[in-house]
Amino acid sequence: MIEDPRDTRSRPQPELSALPVGESPVLRVLPMPADANGNGDIFGGWIMSQVDLAGAVLSARLARGRIATIAVKEFVFRQSVSVGDLLSLYARVVAVGNTSVTVAVEVYAERNPADPIVVKVTEAQLTYVAIDRQGQRRPIPRPLPADIPLPPGSA
Ligand SMILES: CCCCCCCCCCCCCCCC(=O)SCCNC(=O)CCNC(=O)[C@H](O)C(C)(C)COP(=O)(O)OP(=O)(O)OC[C@H]1O[C@@H](n2cnc3c(N)ncnc32)[C@H](O)[C@@H]1OP(=O)(O)O
Numbered sequence: 721m722i723e724d725p726r727d728t729r730s731r732p733q734p735e736l737s738a739l740p741v742g743e744s745p746v747l748r749v750l751p752m753p754a755d756a757n758g759n760g761d762i763f764g765g766w767i768m769s770q771v772d773l774a775g776a777v778l779s780a781r782l783a784r785g786r787i788a789t790i791a792v793k794e795f796v797f798r799q800s801v802s803v804g805d806l807l808s809l810y811a812r813v814v815a816v817g818n819t820s821v822t823v824a825v826e827v828y829a830e831r832n833p834a835d836p837i838v839v840k841v842t843e844a845q846l847t848y849v850a851i852d853r854q855g856q857r858r859p860i861p862r863p864l865p866a867d868i869p870l871p872p873g874s875a
Contacts, residue, residue: 736839737828737838737840739808739828739830740810740828744810745774745808745809746774746777746810747773747774747777747808748806750804751766751801751803751805752803760802760803761800761802762800762801764795764797767801767827767842768795770809771825772792774827775789775811775844777811778823779823781865781868782813782816782821783821783848783861784861785852786851787821787850788849788851788855789847789848790820790849791846792844792847793845793847794844795844796842796843798841798842799829799839799841802831804831805829805831806829807827807828807829807841808827808830809825809827810825810828811823811824812824812869813868813869813870815874816874817860819850819858820847820849821848821850821860822845822846823846824844825844825846826843827841827843828840862875
């Protein structure tokens, strides 16, 4: 039987959340109908690409140039995303190495404008490597910028 996407009875009830207090999203984005799968939910792959872009923002600032994604640690999709949701993506630097930057990204969806709720959609940890024009790894320039919050011990 094909599931009716408007029928929410059989779906897990959303865990109510709130947007992180005192933080600004690095990216806000609205999924469009073309980003939806056959069930009417937004493709996980589309969400993953938004997370990759969100993680790249702080990494590119720290690398002061080109970067490449080298690794992504575990995506767990906790809630589905629908057309009409507003996604906010928050990023936090968790490590800065010699050539790499590791960033934790969290994704929240705001929905139902008449009675707004916020749900946490997913989170992931991504590592980016600073690369030169030939695509070879290069050191992250030091000193690191003072305006990006960094974990203790980063220098
Ligand atoms: C002013 C405006 C600003 C804001 C404006 C923002 C704009 C935002 C732009 C959008 C930006 C697009 C963002 C998408 C970017 C792609 O989609 S890139 C496409 C997908 N990725 C690729 O094609 C990469 C392919 N891989 C490669 O080319 C090579 O592996 C690389 C990246 C050159 C690295 O070379 P390598 O010899 O393999 O590197 P290796 O020495 O083994 O490791 C390098 C570093 O990675 C770490 N590493 C290696 N493996 C792992 C692993 N499995 N896990 C964790 N770390 C690892 C190492 O520990 C090392 O770190 P450090 O200790 O040096 O810090």
